[in-house]
Amino acid sequence: MRVLAAGFIFALGLATSFSAHAGVPPPRPTEFDICQGCHGVFAQGNAELGAPRIAGLDAQYLGRQLADFRDRRRGSGAGDAFGAQMVTIASMLDDTTIGRLAAYVSAMPEVQVPTTLSGDGKAGRAAYTTCAACHGVNGEGSVSLGAPRLAGMTDSYLARQFVAYASGMRGSSAGDDRGAAMRGITAGIKGDKAVRDVISYAVSLPGPATFSATACADHPAGACGSSR
Template sequence: MKFKFLVLLFSLGIGNPGNAQNLEKGKEINSTCAGCHGELGQGGSRGEYPRLAGQQVKYLESQLKAFRARTRVNIPMYPYTQERELPDEDIKDVAAYLASIELPTKWPVFKDSDDALTRLTLTERVMIIPRAPGNLANGEAIYQKKCVTCHGKTGMGRGMFPMLVGQYTSYLMRQMEKYIKGERPHDEEAVGGLLNTLKEEDLQDILAYVTSMQERQ
């Protein structure tokens, strides 16, 4: 019901103008992505594929275009993001659709009248990332000083910068390692960057803090 309501709002031009796209078409396009990222954009159970559900629209759009241009190197993604397979308008539609998906972090409370299919459907949407070990106080201090400007106080991201809360910690760690090695561009133009100034234990502490924020959503 909520999805259909969102489709109606966006078709009428109500709501976030950045998401005024064809969500039904985006859902259809996502059927190709679902093979790796899941029907609900929940990603791989071990973080081999990132969660896309609820991610920032502009970030999703920019990364799909980066795969196409090979400024972000990922060979399996390259054929799916070519202009003939995924034109810009399709990128906008699938990004808007994925951003509209909400994955709760708490188990649902069922009514006695809920049938088995309803219970299964609601349960499948739940996504709880396990708490990562680390020093929460140090992780919070570093996050608030170095990460909050782009990723927001609650880790939900903003604009071109991605949501971190609810993302697989193993995936986030791999991406941080790629940034540090220069295998993937971060937000700095010069060689090195913000993450290169941090110790390995600092990176782990940031992940610990990010997973702790999930419980407050």
């Protein structure tokens, strides 16, 4: 009972601190609680659990992924153990709840996420030219193209997704047009090292919130995206 009460008070505290954020309606106290167990209290992710950072992803993308998991357009492929966890969670969510959660998570403050992938970002820079067309020169993503932000997100998760698109574990269900688009471009990146390198470059980009001319000049790879 004490634990429950403490959890409840903590959740209330979180809801209060985040509701100050850009006028986003907070989810009901219990709605985000279930996500925290795997994605963390700041939605920063937990690489060991395979759960990515989701804080700061665009609300439309978040909402679409949750609906895709729920409606079995994502996460139901053979052998997709990580995706299956999200299918279970999302099956409990209706459209209204998904909308609230997506707005809330997308407005969460920036978090720093440790990198765990042994990739060489500089080596991946040239390959990122292709990706920049949809994911942006700063890795910020494109809402209109449905391409999510990659900058600052969980690198091990992104590499796993890239391989999942390549194998068809993600992006080959009926109705998953965006996933199919992403599948189409995986053929250009061959081998595990090339995948690690391009993802390491992508996550190191400044992204939407932290972007500035100074951040670009100071960027370890020397510029923000290869077209600059």
